[in-house]
Amino acid sequence: MHCVQCHCEPQKSRRGKVSGKVNCKNIKQDCPALDCDNPVQLAGHCCKTCLQGGKKQIDSVLNSFEYFPRKSKEREEELHKSYNDRSYLSSEDVGPGESRTDFVAVLTGLKDSWLPSPSGVARARFTLTRSSLTFSITYQRMGHPTKIVFLDSDGTPAFEYRVPKGDSDMICGVWKNVAEPLLRQLQSEQMHISMSTSTGQRDEVEGRIIKHRALFAETFSSILTSEEENSAMGGIAMLTLSDTENNLHFILILQGLIQHRDRDPILVPIRVQLLCRQHILREIRANITSHDPDFAEVLTDLKSRELFWLSRGQLEIAVAAEGQDPRQISGFITGRKSCDTIQSVMSSSNALIPGKTGGVGSAIFNLHDNGTLQYQVQVTGLTSDVVSLTIELKPRRRNKRSILCDLTPEFSKATGQAIGSWSRLEARHMHMLLQNELFINVATAHSQEGELRGQIKALPYSGLEAPRHELPTPLAGHFVSPPVRTGASGHAWVSVDKYCHLHYEILVAGLSQTDDLTVNARLHGLAEIGELDDSTHMRLLTGFYGSKAQGVLKDISVELLKHLDQGTAFIQVSTKLNPRGEIRGQVHVPNNCEFGTRSEAEEEEEELEDFLSKDPEELKKDPHTCFFENQHYPHGSSWTPNYDKCFSCICQKRTVICDPVICPALTCSRTIKPEGKCCPICDETKELKDVKVPERVDEHPEGCYFEGDQKMHAPGTTWHPFVPPFGYIKCAVCSCKGSTGEVHCEKVTCPMLTCSHPVRRHPTDCCKVCPQEERTTAALEHSDMMQADSPRYCKFGKNYYHNSDSWHPWVPLFGEMKCINCWCDHGVTKCQRKQCPLLTCSNITRTEGSCCPECLDDKEEDDMVMKAPDKRQTWRHH
Numbered sequence: 001m002h003c004v005q006c007h008c009e010p011q012k013s014r015r016g017k018v019s020g021k022v023n024c025k026n027i028k029q030d031c032p033a034l035d036c037d038n039p040v041q042l043a044g045h046c047c048k049t050c051l052q053g054g055k056k057q058i059d060s061v062l063n064s065f066e067y068f069p070r071k072s073k074e075r076e077e078e079l080h081k082s083y084n085d086r087s088y089l090s091s092e093d094v095g096p097g098e099s100r101t102d103f104v105a106v107l108t109g110l111k112d113s114w115l116p117s118p119s120g121v122a123r124a125r126f127t128l129t130r131s132s133l134t135f136s137i138t139y140q141r142m143g144h145p146t147k148i149v150f151l152d153s154d155g156t157p158a159f160e161y162r163v164p165k166g167d168s169d170m171i172c173g174v175w176k177n178v179a180e181p182l183l184r185q186l187q188s189e190q191m192h193i194s195m196s197t198s199t200g201q202r203d204e205v206e207g208r209i210i211k212h213r214a215l216f217a218e219t220f221s222s223i224l225t226s227e228e229e230n231s232a233m234g235g236i237a238m239l240t241l242s243d244t245e246n247n248l249h250f251i252l253i254l255q256g257l258i259q260h261r262d263r264d265p266i267l268v269p270i271r272v273q274l275l276c277r278q279h280i281l282r283e284i285r286a287n288i289t290s291h292d293p294d295f296a297e298v299l300t301d302l303k304s305r306e307l308f309w310l311s312r313g314q315l316e317i318a319v320a321a322e323g324q325d326p327r328q329i330s331g332f333i334t335g336r337k338s339c340d341t342i343q344s345v346m347s348s349s350n351a352l353i354p355g356k357t358g359g360v361g362s363a364i365f366n367l368h369d370n371g372t373l374q375y376q377v378q379v380t381g382l383t384s385d386v387v388s389l390t391i392e393l394k395p396r397r398r399n400k401r402s403i404l405c406d407l408t409p410e411f412s413k414a415t416g417q418a419i420g421s422w423s424r425l426e427a428r429h430m431h432m433l434l435q436n437e438l439f440i441n442v443a444t445a446h447s448q449e450g451e452l453r454g455q456i457k458a459l460p461y462s463g464l465e466a467p468r469h470e471l472p473t474p475l476a477g478h479f480v481s482p483p484v485r486t487g488a489s490g491h492a493w494v495s496v497d498k499y500c501h502l503h504y505e506i507l508v509a510g511l512s513q514t515d516d517l518t519v520n521a522r523l524h525g526l527a528e529i530g531e532l533d534d535s536t537h538m539r540l541l542t543g544f545y546g547s548k549a550q551g552v553l554k555d556i557s558v559e560l561l562k563h564l565d566q567g568t569a570f571i572q573v574s575t576k577l578n579p580r581g582e583i584r585g586q587v588h589v590p591n592n593c594e595f596g597t598r599s600e601a602e603e604e605e606e607e608l609e610d611f612l613s614k615d616p617e618e619l620k621k622d623p624h625t626c627f628f629e630n631q632h633y634p635h636g637s638s639w640t641p642n643y644d645k646c647f648s649c650i651c652q653k654r655t656v657i658c659d660p661v662i663c664p665a666l667t668c669s670r671t672i673k674p675e676g677k678c679c680p681i682c683d684e685t686k687e688l689k690d691v692k693v694p695e696r697v698d699e700h701p702e703g704c705y706f707e708g709d710q711k712m713h714a715p716g717t718t719w720h721p722f723v724p725p726f727g728y729i730k731c732a733v734c735s736c737k738g739s740t741g742e743v744h745c746e747k748v749t750c751p752m753l754t755c756s757h758p759v760r761r762h763p764t765d766c767c768k769v770c771p772q773e774e775r776t777t778a779a780l781e782h783s784d785m786m787q788a789d790s791p792r793y794c795k796f797g798k799n800y801y802h803n804s805d806s807w808h809p810w811v812p813l814f815g816e817m818k819c820i821n822c823w824c825d826h827g828v829t830k831c832q833r834k835q836c837p838l839l840t841c842s843n844i845t846r847t848e849g850s851c852c853p854e855c856l857d858d859k860e861e862d863d864m865v866m867k868a869p870d871k872r873q874t875w876r877h878h
Contacts, residue, residue: 001214001249001296003028003046026247026298040267041286100460101128102215103186105193107139107205108255109232118142118203121225121234121255122195125338126209127460128186131178134461135193136339137171140331141225142205143197150175151206153190158182172339174463187211207255214238214251219434220310221336222317224254224329233257235329237317241431246302248310250317254293257321257329265291268321274299275316275330276309295319311371311427334369335430339461341468342367342433344440345547346379346454349487349510352395352441353449357383358477360489360583361442361452364468367433371425376471377407377418377440379452381478384445386411389418391456392439393432401441401449404429417471434458452489454509462550464503468493475508475573475585486510486582492571500561500593502553504541508573508583511547541571561593626651646678704736704743713743721745731766794824803827819851 006024031047039048107122120142126135139145148161148171161173178186185191189210196204220239233256240249258268267287272295274282288295302310309315310333318330346361348354359381366374379386389411393402410420425433432438436457444451459468472491477484490508497503539560542551563569567588572581619625624635628649629642638650641658649658661678668682704713706721713719718735734745750767758768794801801807806823809831810816822831836852843856 001251001298003296003298004249026242028298042289101187101211102126103128103209104212104215104236104238104253105207105209106234106236106253106255107193107195107207108234109205109230117230117232118205119226119229119231120203120205121223121236122205122207123221123223123236124193124207124209125215128178128183129460131176131183132463133175133178133186134339134463135171135173135175136337136461137173137195138169138223138337139171139195139205140223142203145171145195146198147196148173149194149196151192151194152182153185155192158191170337170339172461172463174461176463212238212251212253214240217249217435219336219431220248220333222331222333224252224317224319224331226327226329228327231256231327233327233329235319237331237333239333241428245300246307246428248299248302250297250299252295252319254288254295254319254329257319257327258288258290258293259325259327265289268293269323270295271320271322272297273318273320274306275318276306276314281306281315307427311425311430313369313371332369335367335371336434338458340458341461342456343459343468343472343491343507344454344456345489345491345507345509346440346442346452347487347489347510348452350455351447351450351453352401353447354487355447355451356485356487357381357451358483358485359383359452360474360476360478360491361440361454362472362474362491363440363454363456364471365433365456366469367425367430371423371430373422373425373433375407375418375420375422377411378416378471378474379442380416380474381476382442382444382451383447384451385413386442387445387448388441388443390441390443391422392441394437394439404438459507459548462505464493464495464505464550464552468505472507473571473585473587475506475571475583477583479570479584479586480572480578480581484578484582486578488573488575488583490573490583490585492585492587494564494571494587494589496561496564496589496591496593499554500556500591502556502564502589503551504553504571505550506541506548506571506573508547511573511575511582556593558594561591564589565591565593624651624653626654626656628656704741706734706743794827794829796822796829801829 003026004024005027006022009021009023010018011021012018028046034048034050036050039050041048103126105124105126107120107124109118109120120139122137122139122142122145124135124137126133135148137145137148144165145163148163149157150159152158159175159178161175163171163173182191186209189208191209192206193209194204194206215238217240218238219241222237222239224235224237226233233254235252235254235257238251238253241247242249252272257270266289268290269285269287272284272286273280282299284297284299286295286297306315313332313334315333316330317333318328320326320328342365344361344363344365346363348357348359359379361377361379363375363377365376368374377389379389387408389407390401390403391405391407393404395401405422405424407418407420407422411418429438433456436455438456440454440456441450442452443449470493472493475490475492477486477488488508488510490506492504492506494505495503539553539556541553542549560569564587567586569589570584570586572584574580575582619632619634622634626633626635628651633639633651633656635651635653638648641647641649644660646661647658648661649656663679670683671680672683673680703715705711706713706719713734713736715736718733721729721732721734731748731750732745733748734743736742737744748766753768753770755770757771759771760768794803794805796807797810799807801824803824803826806821808816808818809820809822819834820831821834822829824830834851839853839855841855844853845856846853
């Protein structure tokens with residue numbers, strides 16, 4: 001927002017704690033008067049400027065603006081036009097390493113594609129916390145997406161997210177453990193995101209992921225689309241209200257509206273309109289540059305009816321490019337959408353008159369496009385009956401409440417819950433709600449001003465599978481045995497997935513962090529409380545700082561899963577003051593986990609089965625799918641082909657590799673081949689006395705199970721191992737040792753060869769032989785790497801190197817490191833920086849592309865030699 005200047009003021013609380021307060025001022029009214037006829041609005045500037053005659057007056061007010069105005073009382077009085085005068089939440093609410101970075105992307109159709117460009121537009125918002133990137137995506141004028149792909153700076157897919165089926169127009173997901181090089185690309189705005197539907201490329205949209213400073217203040221938003229078919233253009237509007245005035249600030253990010261492909265930017269006139277039911281309420285005309293089509297402006301002094309229409313989602317913003325190629329995009333303005341959960345934890349320590357009652361209140365909210373706010377509230381553990389339940393502003397004076405909405409009529413004493421909707425939400429209230437500035441208050445007969453109170457704020461989406469649309473489990477000192485009179489409270493979302501893993505998310509309020517820096521959340525069975533020591537069935541979930549704990553617990557006992565299913569388990573938060581539990585809540589999570597949690601192998605097997613049973617149409621869209629014998633196979637799968645049952649095939653990224661079944665070597669003199677079998681067996685009627693005949697697998701219940709081919713092998717049999725995804729490894733032989741079930745595999749020993757270029761006569765041969773004529777092949781084949789008699793190779797990055805090969809390493813984002821030499825030493829990669837000689841001269845310089853510094857005098861002599869007109873010296877290098 002180029003017309004807003006902000007500064008940060010330090011403020012001290014009554015306890016002497018220093019926090020930051022942001023003050024912002026609209027400087028548009030301070031723009032200088034211009035003496036030209038047609039001033040223009042340059043991108044990135046607030047004030048217009050004159051371009052004629054080389055005269056440029058560019059935002060002179062910005063050059064003289066004082067960021068910390070303390071010189072005069074008049075300067076301080078100017079700050080009454082504050083854009084954002086609230087002091088933000090304390091950093092105590094953020095744990096160590098919890099810093100967040102927000103990004104945004106506008107996704108539109110690709111005009112360069114040979115297919116018709118789609119008209120769909122999507123808006124994606126991202127939050128990076130540590131190495132996890134969560135995303136919330138909304139879209140218009142396109143079908144339900146099925147796949148989201150993150151692309152690195154080279155356009156290579158870095159992460160793929162399969163969108164679950166559903167009716168929601170909001171897509172929520174998370175990319176966990178983003179690699180460090182990709183994090184750097186993300187921070188430097190080099191990554192893209194694409195989204196496609198089941199129709200494939202015909203309905204695919206893509207956009208660049210960028211940072212934007214307007215995201216922190218955004219409370220209203222709009223997706224701008226075109227009525228034209230195959231338009232491949234769109235945009236988004238990010239809007240917010242001033243905190244003290246009815247001014248609507250907005251920023252437009254436009255994509256494809258300006259059709260200009262020349263290298264030199266041009267000024268393009270645009271028209272921005274604010275409409276309601278096709279009636280123009282406001283109109284702004286300005287010029288933007290073709291290379292930077294973002295635009296920011298402020299609509300001042302909105303009237304009461306305009307604010308009403310804004311709150312009901314009836315205002316429409318339209319942007320048109322004027323000139324030779326008039327084009328327009330538009331969209332309705334609604335409250336900001338995201339996958340975050342608007343919620344509140346109410347505690348007695350946060351009441352206007354703090355106390356320690358051991359009660360708890362919990363609430364979740366859902367804001368709709370028409371301005372209706374749905375709410376679900378539950379309270380429990382109170383000292384007396386509830387007399388009022390209200391949504392309020394921050395008190396202007398001590399104990400002077402400002403009530404916005406009374407929820408008391410919807411409150412049921414029998415259930416302790418209030419479920420309903422607030423349909424008269426004003427635009428100002430929506431803005432404050434989405435900026436975490438509203439509170440919910442519970443007053444009781446013993447505490448008329450309020451026994452419980454909590455701040456309504458957005459809980460960022462974390463990617464956990466806990467169902468946030470349901471009321472969470474309340475946590476209170478009232479539920480501890482014996483009850484604890486504490487000012488703390490909390491709530492928790494808990495779920496069990498199909499692998500019987502426990503997902504949890506816990507929020508607490510009112511814990512004194514000055515006295516207790518470590519908080520532990522524990523889960524254990526309720527059935528044995530009072531009979532056994534607490535530690536018998538206590539299971540640590542996590543330790544956390546601040547007000548939130550989340551995670552996944554995988555190895556859960558069958559007994560604990562049974563307690564969860566029966567509702568006889570509880571979550572407990574313990575502190576140093578109350579090590580046996582300060583707040584607690586009973587948890588009921590129905591599940592079908594009577595056999596306990598699943599192993600990782602079982603999970604991978606089920607995922608493969610799910611993939612194999614996928615819709616054939618979905619398989620066709622996967623670029624790694626193989627097509628063989630009129631059938632599609634997913635990457636990594638193996639099967640027996642129809643053309644020969646004695647072969648085994650595997651799909652490796654669109655490539656089908658089929659190998660013959662390798663039969664074990666038999667030591668008997670006579671063999672037979674049973675019908676339907678690929679390999680011969682010893683004829684038992686002609687068994688030799690001194691030779692133990694391998695017996696058939698199906699006649700021996702005991703034997704060895706090999707994970708590679710997933711088959712049982714009879715005692716004494718030998719075979720070549722099958723190792724996915726490489727297939728049969730012919731240079732290894734496995735054997736089943738007796739009836740113990742132990743598999744022993746050994747590498748085939750190849751004879752020493754005297755020739756310099758041995759060859760492998762047949763692809764299935766293990767050992768090489770000397771050819772009649774030596775071949776000369778410089779390329780290093782990957783198949784040779786897998787053979788037993790090859791010298792040990794080295795793998796560095798995506799490349800393979802022979803023994804004794806040397807190279808300069810290539811590092812992403814930095815290129816080839818010419819000052820570092822690497823070499824392959826019998827399978828071990830070793831690298832060393834080039835050693836520079838010690839210089840004794842005084843004039844030392846370093847030239848570009850050189851690893852070591854050199855003497856300046858020597859360099860000048862070398863330059864003179866290079867400049868000498870000696871043709872013979874020149875031709876020596878050829």
